[in-house]
Amino acid sequence: VISSGWSEKANIVVFVQGASRGIGLEFCRQILERHPQALVYGGCRRPQDAKKLQELQQEVGKRLEIITCDLNAEHTLAAMAKEICQKQTHLDLLINASGILHDKQSGLKPEKRIEDLSGSHLMQSFQINAIGAMLVVKYLWPLLRRQPCVIANISAKVGSISDNHLGGWYGYRASKAALNMFTKTLAIELGRRNSEASVVALHPGTTDTELSKPFQVNVPDDRLFAVERTVAQLLEILYKLTPADSGRFFSWDGSELPW
Numbered sequence: 001v002i003s004s005g006w007s008e009k010a011n012i013v014v015f016v017q018g019a020s021r022g023i024g025l026e027f028c029r030q031i032l033e034r035h036p037q038a039l040v041y042g043g044c045r046r047p048q049d050a051k052k053l054q055e056l057q058q059e060v061g062k063r064l065e066i067i068t069c070d071l072n073a074e075h076t077l078a079a080m081a082k083e084i085c086q087k088q089t090h091l092d093l094l095i096n097a098s099g100i101l102h103d104k105q106s107g108l109k110p111e112k113r114i115e116d117l118s119g120s121h122l123m124q125s126f127q128i129n130a131i132g133a134m135l136v137v138k139y140l141w142p143l144l145r146r147q148p149c150v151i152a153n154i155s156a157k158v159g160s161i162s163d164n165h166l167g168g169w170y171g172y173r174a175s176k177a178a179l180n181m182f183t184k185t186l187a188i189e190l191g192r193r194n195s196e197a198s199v200v201a202l203h204p205g206t207t208d209t210e211l212s213k214p215f216q217v218n219v220p221d222d223r224l225f226a227v228e229r230t231v232a233q234l235l236e237i238l239y240k241l242t243p244a245d246s247g248r249f250f251s252w253d254g255s256e257l258p259w
């Protein structure tokens, strides 16, 4: 098996966008634990409020760098990339984990019917779930073109167009479908420049985080994963990826999902 090779070196360099909590935070934790010489950049919009990420940094010291990265403020992405590019020549793994399904502050909730649609909420979903991830890649592009590397965009099965049998959740579904198209398009461009790159979309499965909290009642216990399990499962997929898998959409159990 030809592996993508990103995890074979001891001193891997990883960037996790959306590291303040939930799945992104757990990716930071597990990568630092499994790779004792890894350097992880944890991107989050308000480092001062990211208490759990700060606690993790107290445990691991300089192996975790917390860096401001607000998907609503493009200049923070440019500044983040400038800082990383001054210190690094490549990234082995880039994970885009930020995502939004509901937001008390703006009143965003998954829509049940067409009357629930709001232009500003749709814009917010697209900005965080799709556009932001691609802008992160745009600014970190100089670090992704040469070496073996993996870009993993955390998507959602409900973003699959052919798997949509229930309807509803317009903004979340459509923004994740947009992320999926971005993923495929990026896989094609990066594949032309870097034959050792893999770009994939991943469905984490329903995971016990703040994002899924309001929607957990109908989820059977064995289908609601602890965040530790979700990240362990997704890392298994990432370890096994080969460049032939680039441009694909994988579920938590390693099965391929239809776009």
Ligand SMILES: NC(=O)c1ccc[n+]([C@@H]2O[C@H](COP(=O)([O-])OP(=O)(O)OC[C@H]3O[C@@H](n4cnc5c(N)ncnc54)[C@H](OP(=O)(O)O)[C@@H]3O)[C@@H](O)[C@H]2O)c1
Pocket (backbone or CB within 6 Å): 018, 019, 020, 021, 022, 023, 024, 044, 045, 046, 069, 070, 071, 072, 096, 097, 098, 099, 100, 128, 154, 155, 156, 157, 203, 204, 205, 206, 207, 208, 209, 210, 211, 212
């Ligand atoms: N949990 C599930 O069941 C499930 C299922 C399918 C897919 N997913 C996907 O998995 C990914 C991670 O979700 P999660 O469950 O870990 O959710 P979560 O615990 O709610 O975490 C969401 C993350 O997104 C970040 N974020 C929100 N707005 C941002 C912005 N403007 N700029 C930068 N970061 C921003 C949050 O940062 P702040 O702390 O600053 O708000 C937080 O780190 C998402 O893409 C989600 O769509 C989750």
